[in-house]
Amino acid sequence: MMPSLFRIDLPDAATTASLGSALARALPRTCVIWLRGDLGAGKTTLARGAIQHFQPGARVKSPTYSLIETYEIGDLTLHHLDLYRLRDASELESLGIRDLEGDVMLIEWPEHGGEATPAADLQLSLAHTATGQRTLEAVAPSERGSWVLHQLRQFLQADGYKPAADDGFA
Numbered sequence: 001m002m003p004s005l006f007r008i009d010l011p012d013a014a015t016t017a018s019l020g021s022a023l024a025r026a027l028p029r030t031c032v033i034w035l036r037g038d039l040g041a042g043k044t045t046l047a048r049g050a051i052q053h054f055q056p057g058a059r060v061k062s063p064t065y066s067l068i069e070t071y072e073i074g075d076l077t078l079h080h081l082d083l084y085r086l087r088d089a090s091e092l093e094s095l096g097i098r099d100l101e102g103d104v105m106l107i108e109w110p111e112h113g114g115e116a117t118p119a120a121d122l123q124l125s126l127a128h129t130a131t132g133q134r135t136l137e138a139v140a141p142s143e144r145g146s147w148v149l150h151q152l153r154q155f156l157q158a159d160g161y162k163p164a165a166d167d168g169f170a
Contacts, residue, residue: 018049020048
């Protein structure tokens with residue numbers, strides 16, 4: 001069985017975007033992905049890579065002020081949410097968060113939505129390293145998330161990713 005946790009080094013923005021593209025290829029029609037990390041950790045870059053996989057050259061901005069950006073991609077609907085500026089978790093209900101269920105949701109700053117934030121199938125935590133690079137840790141708390149991680153692993157290996165021995169990915 002595929003491990004439900006792994007870590008990946010992200011030496012630059014291009015690698016982060018490539019990871020987003022690999023994630024896009026692994027997405028089912030419905031999935032909730034939490035994107036966690038400090039400001040500047042690469043959450044929007046990863047989301048941009050996923051969205052641009054489907055719509056190359058698309059202008060993908062962080063939904064920091066609009067809170068939700070929706071992309072219709074064939075028979076897939078992808079919602080990119082940024083909850084950083086959410087003042088109260090009850091705002092998610094007024095934004096119609098329940099209407100988005102059944103689609104793909106990439107949610108930045110999910111902790112700002114409290115219990116109103118849909119449960120994650122996959123949690124991606126991005127962090128800065130001491131050397132100025134970034135790492136990503138993926139955790140799959142659901143069966144769907146484990147399936148996505150398995151698919152992601154297949155795509156990363158096909159793309160030539162060489163995991164470190166201690167990253168849980170091998």
